[in-house]
Each structure stands twice: as structure tokens, then as C-alpha cells.
Amino acid sequence: MNFIFKCVRRTIYIYIFCFFSLTVSAQQDSVTNLPNFLFPSFTNCIIKFKTGELKKAIVNYNVVDEELVFQQDNTYMTLESPAVEVIDTLYVGGRVFVPFNGTAFYELISHGNVNFYMQYKKDAEFIGTSTAYGVKSRAANATYRKQIYGGATGAVDLRIPSEFQLNTNNAYYLEKDGSMHKFSNKRQFLKICSDKEKEISQYIKEHDTKFNSLANLKSLVDYCNEELYK
Template sequence: MKSWLLTIVFLISAAFTFAQNTPKVYRTKNGSNISKNIPYQEQYQFEEFNPGKVYFRNGRIANARLNYNLFYGEIEFIDTKNDTLLLNDQDFMDSIAIGSEIFYYLPRQGHIREIKNYGKVRLGEKQVLAVLDNERESAYNHYSATSAISNYKTFSNQNGSQWMKPSDNVVFKRKSIHFFIDKNKQFYIPSKASTLKLFRDNSKEINDYIKEQNIDFSKQSDLTKLLEFCNSL
């Protein structure tokens, strides 16, 4: 009897854990207001706009209430009129802090959150609500918008503007894209080549480790393991 109870508890716990780790998927009709179809909390990194600091390269620091918008892939702020806007002067900013979280700006990509600093290299993550189209994913980014998300007939990504038919069902899901960030805040797509370039003094040991551990550069757990190894050399 006890063994059966333990088995049931284990299955319920496993199902609950799986549900927690499974990315949420949202479906909305093209032409509808996606800000109403997707819960507000799911459109942002944080549950609310939190006090933060914007650090400029000239030493200036600006205080504001900030949050990361998963549609735009950029940080927004609330101004004195209580309007929600995207940040300007991105090229003059060094970094942005929201609580303990640090973000850096990558032109044409948006803001990248620092996951961990390994000294020579930081591991960064860009999280977005991605559009799924026939199992292909592309980030929904509309950088020129500074007001609430409204009706749309196109979405913009790295491939430019993409038209969708008015009857299309649009499917959104959270997606994470990772980056290596060096001391000069230069960004690299994680790969064997970029890793060996960043740690060229230990290229042989790292090359062997990548082969032995069968590192998957699309997995955060593997990237963390790899950077911990590189940092130990």
C-alpha cells in the first residue's frame, strides 16, 4: 500500500514539475489586441515596474521605474505622466540595473540580461515572446513602438517585416537566446569557435572538454558547465 502511495505522489510531483518547466503557449488571432489575450504578467520579465538605475558611459546615472518587455525585447520605463515608454539614447548607456539584475544593450537585438559573470566572460540571456509559425520560431520585436501593443498585421524580426493573413492564428511562446559577453561588452553567439576565440590561451584543453562532454551550445546548463570549466583553467 505504501509503495503505491509513494508511486502516486511521485507521479503527481513529476507532473507538477513538468507543468512548471513547460513554456506557456498563447494563441491569438491576427488583428486582435495581443495585450488583452496574454496576461499582463506574462508580457514582462518582472511582475511590476521596479526602481532601477540606468548607467551612462559618461558617468551619469538616471533613476527610473523599469521593466523588461518580452514582446519588444527591451526595457521600458514609466515617465512622470505615468506613460510606459522605451528607453532612448541606448548607444550612450553602459548598463541597466533592475534590482539585482543587470542588462546590456545589443544594437538591433535589444537588452541582454546577465546570468552570471565568470570573470573573463559573462553569460547573457535574451528572453522574448516568440512567434511560432509551422514549428519555426522568430522573435516578435517592434523597436519603433513606444505605446501599448495594439492591433497588428505584421511583426518584425531579424528577417524584416513579415506579413500575416487576417485569419491567421498567431502562437506565442517564451524563448531564450544566449550570448557570451566579453570584458569590452562585445557579444558572441555561443559556439565552439567563439569559445576558443575568447579563451585562446587554453584552446586545446577546452576543445578536448567540448568533445568529451558533448557540449550543446543551445542549452544553458551546458553553457554554464563549459564556462565554469574555462574559468577554472
């Protein structure tokens, strides 16, 4: 039985790190400070698998497609959902990310009996192409398609096409009692933590908590974990 488990585990890792040979390479100077990526450049990270094993990699996170992009030399690779499912945690520059909903990763902002997550997301909106007179031309039913894969020329462009603009659509989540809850304002937060509504309302009032401030919300959830849900 142990031999079978080791073979299965080895197969999983081979699948994750070797099936990327289908991808193609891009120019190095074309993958820095891209608005569709979370980090300014590809960054060293540590991947912790559910088996406890650790692996080093160089990654960035595509906030439009909500997926990890790996760099190996000048080759750029993505993970499909079955491979993501064996990952437990991603550590990038002192920040912690965990997999959610297929290929997405959310940042763990505050950890305790109540976990606070940030979903980084941007939506690609078609704004048209410029004509000879500088007028934007809009095509019917134009939609964004993933840019990670190369075409017949063997070139890949990780940038969003110029005829699309990106709109930030980040979201906050609380994980409480084993369930994930999306929130964006005080009312929704208090509904999730209704058992401590009085104490949390008092904290929000005393500290003038702003729900559009990630730092304010981290302090609020830290208070909940340290004082209310110990």
C-alpha cells in the same frame, strides 16, 4: 569647454527622460504577467550612464520588440536607439543588463576576461483568429506590429494580440578578445575557445555540462574565467 560638456550632458538626459511625453497611459492591471515581458511586473532599477551618473527608474523589458519600457505613474515609455547609446548598465533586482544592437539589452551572466550574455527574445507568430465555428482564420501576410503606442482613443495595450503566439528564441553569447560570438552547443563553444579546447572538453565531460542549462553554462564560463583566462 567644461561648460559646453555640461550643457551637452544635460541635454542628453533631458532628451532621455522628457521626450516620453508623446506616450499614453494604460490600465495598471493590464501590465502584469504579460508573456511578451521579461519580468512579471514593472520593477525598480538603477540605470548607470556612460558618464558614471546613476538614475532610478521603473522598467520592464519587452522580449518581442527587444526594448526597455519605462513606467512613470500610469504612463509607459520606450527609448529609441540614440538615447540607449548613453546607457552603460542596467541593474534590475540583482541582475545586470547591458545595451546591444540598438534598443536591445542582454543579461550579463558571467563576467571576466570571457563575458557570458543571455539574449531574451520571443518571436510573434500569427496563428489566425477564431471564426464563429472555432476555426482559425489566417490572413495573408499578417505581421506583428509594436503595441506600445496608442491610437486615436488615447489608450495603449502592451499585450500581444490574441491572434499571435509567442515562440521563445533566446540566445547565448560569449564576448572574448573584444568580439561577440553566438553559440548554442559544445562544438560552437569549443571553437570560440579553441586555445583552451582540451581543458574545456575535459571540464564538460567531468561535469556533464548541458548546453540547454543556463546554470550549467554559467558554471562552465566561471571555470574558464577563474582557471583558464585569469
